[in-house]
Amino acid sequence: MMYAGPADEDSPAMRTGGLPLLPAGTEWPMCAECGAPQQFLAQLPLPDGPTLAVFMCADDPGMCDAWSAGGGANAVVVAKGDLVPLAAPAGETRLGEVSAVRLADFDGEYWDAFPNQEVLGQLGGEPAWIQNEETPNCPSCDDEMEFVVQLEQGHDYRTEMNFGTGSAYVFACRPCGRGAFLFQC
Numbered sequence: 001m002m003y004a005g006p007a008d009e010d011s012p013a014m015r016t017g018g019l020p021l022l023p024a025g026t027e028w029p030m031c032a033e034c035g036a037p038q039q040f041l042a043q044l045p046l047p048d049g050p051t052l053a054v055f056m057c058a059d060d061p062g063m064c065d066a067w068s069a070g071g072g073a074n075a076v077v078v079a080k081g082d083l084v085p086l087a088a089p090a091g092e093t094r095l096g097e098v099s100a101v102r103l104a105d106f107d108g109e110y111w112d113a114f115p116n117q118e119v120l121g122q123l124g125g126e127p128a129w130i131q132n133e134e135t136p137n138c139p140s141c142d143d144e145m146e147f148v149v150q151l152e153q154g155h156d157y158r159t160e161m162n163f164g165t166g167s168a169y170v171f172a173c174r175p176c177g178r179g180a181f182l183f184q185c
Helices: none
Strands: 001-006 040-045 051-057 076-081 099-102 121-122 144-152 169-175 179-185
Touching: 040 144, 040 169, 040 179, 051 144, 051 169, 051 179, 076 179
Parallel strands: none
Antiparallel strands: 001 099, 040 051, 051 076, 121 144, 144 169, 169 179
């Protein structure tokens, strides 16, 4: 996943920032710890399935357990069907830029071979864990969730997602329509 320049805030394409496209009536995720609206990070329409919208608490970075898949300070909304832009609630901290994402085939090369600022992550494959493996189980069926995307912070430190200089990992249980997110640094 490579940086592809600025994008419209409600583009249906893969991107970071802007407004999430979700089914009408979807409620904006709120942090279970501090009660603030979570920051929208990424819109990830999967080539073979649903669209994932990734959120994380950015109200007071480092104070809520946003790094934990089950801490309530982050969310992954799995969406199908007709999607519309979800209006941001008062108090939601937006990313400083909406960035388009293009997919590039690395033919087995690890992304370290490319300029760091241009790499926004990896779609599919195996996660490159910074610490120990932390694949979550689905809270509905208790099966291990499928790794979907690894996210890097962004191309510009002034507008990037804040993973404490680390990487984020997005998982889904497609049969249950559930998602999970965590990051490591």
